[in-house]
Amino acid sequence: MTGKTYNINFGKGKLEAIEVDSKNNLPIGTVLHLYGYDEPEFVIVKNLGVHEKFKNYGARYQTVRIDTYTQRTHDAMSLSWPEDGRKGIHTEITSRVLSKEETTDIWEKSEELRKTAELKQADAERKYAELVEKGKVLFEKYIPEDTKALIVAERHIDESDPMNDYYHASTAETIILAWSKHTKDLFSEMRKAALKIPETEHLGTGKGHFEPYVSIDETIQSNGSYYHKGSPSHWHSELDGGYNRSVFPTLEEARAFIDKQGDPEPISFDGQAVSFSWAINEESIEHREKYSMGNGYYLKDGHSTSNGWCVRKLQKWQGNWSDGLKASLAKRCVFDDQISQSKINEEPQKQEGVAIGSYKGKPTISLPMDGKRSFTFGKAKAKAIIDNIDAIRDFALK
Numbered sequence: 001m002t003g004k005t006y007n008i009n010f011g012k013g014k015l016e017a018i019e020v021d022s023k024n025n026l027p028i029g030t031v032l033h034l035y036g037y038d039e040p041e042f043v044i045v046k047n048l049g050v051h052e053k054f055k056n057y058g059a060r061y062q063t064v065r066i067d068t069y070t071q072r073t074h075d076a077m078s079l080s081w082p083e084d085g086r087k088g089i090h091t092e093i094t095s096r097v098l099s100k101e102e103t104t105d106i107w108e109k110s111e112e113l114r115k116t117a118e119l120k121q122a123d124a125e126r127k128y129a130e131l132v133e134k135g136k137v138l139f140e141k142y143i144p145e146d147t148k149a150l151i152v153a154e155r156h157i158d159e160s161d162p163m164n165d166y167y168h169a170s171t172a173e174t175i176i177l178a179w180s181k182h183t184k185d186l187f188s189e190m191r192k193a194a195l196k197i198p199e200t201e202h203l204g205t206g207k208g209h210f211e212p213y214v215s216i217d218e219t220i221q222s223n224g225s226y227y228h229k230g231s232p233s234h235w236h237s238e239l240d241g242g243y244n245r246s247v248f249p250t251l252e253e254a255r256a257f258i259d260k261q262g263d264p265e266p267i268s269f270d271g272q273a274v275s276f277s278w279a280i281n282e283e284s285i286e287h288r289e290k291y292s293m294g295n296g297y298y299l300k301d302g303h304s305t306s307n308g309w310c311v312r313k314l315q316k317w318q319g320n321w322s323d324g325l326k327a328s329l330a331k332r333c334v335f336d337d338q339i340s341q342s343k344i345n346e347e348p349q350k351q352e353g354v355a356i357g358s359y360k361g362k363p364t365i366s367l368p369m370d371g372k373r374s375f376t377f378g379k380a381k382a383k384a385i386i387d388n389i390d391a392i393r394d395f396a397l398k
Helices: 100-142 187-194 198-203 251-261 323-331 341-345 379-387 389-397
Strands: 006-009 014-017 030-035 041-050 059-065 071-075 090-097 149-158 169-180 209-216 220-222 225-227 267-269 272-274 276-283 286-289 296-300 308-315 354-359 362-368 374-378
Touching (some): 041 071, 100 323, 251 276, 379 389
Antiparallel strands (some): 030 090, 041 059, 059 071, 286 296, 354 362, 362 374
């Protein structure tokens, strides 16, 4: 390739050919300054010459960042002279030239850093390969060949930057909890698997997100502000914790907390006594995001990019389990724990058309009606039915 390379000059609204001939023989020791980011400076330590196929790129220089001793390369075409008047992010050739001794010292330190990093990388790759081999043995021992999916726990770290409209969570740790003979996303199956380790126990069967708070019983206006019925109280933080409210994994624990705290006192607004009462905010930990840009079905106390543990199902990639999953199994194997695999895979309990299940972390029961439909309800309705069973029987048989 011997053609020219052009730069878009947005100010002038045209393309400008990039000149490289004057930048192909910069002295060793020349300091380059990057305008933008943290304003780093680099020193040229070697001229690697002009590539035969990319002559329009100009000379390539081996450089070292002066403050961190990290190595990189710069092409002549990416550099500019001060008189070019470049604006924005760009790398400029300065008039500073370090001595041979200074340049050599920086290069030697960078080489020492590079070699140390390469040794660490080689050691990490060796250890990872050992984990993968160990994981293969454990896969053969604990994961049946006809397994369709794995139920895993993932520890997420929020790396989002809302100011730049960037939302992402990295996975710092993966633990294989169980295997499955199907690819259906059943929360009942995931919840049972979540009970296998302490880190995800709060996502297990019957668990959820329950946050008690004191709420106002009626809508009022005071000092020009409206306070709507049911909204959290600003005046009872000593009871519910205010901005640091406690979150409980079960409804029973949340109610026990309320009983312990006692009833909130009424407050007088402009001579009017306003009462307050306890309420419980429940947020679902069962996430259903099978849509574009969604994250599928998963259990998590929080949103998809928040810090915390998540339980989901993973399938094979191109017919194979990834080396990452094998290494994860080698790091921590929970298949010898007390919760058996068969218990996780068993179907919800059924008895003569009656099915026991769960919805949003709460137990449910489904009763057959006409052979086609079923009537599903929770414990509260079940208790009400038991308390009024005679009246219900009389009503149904009339």
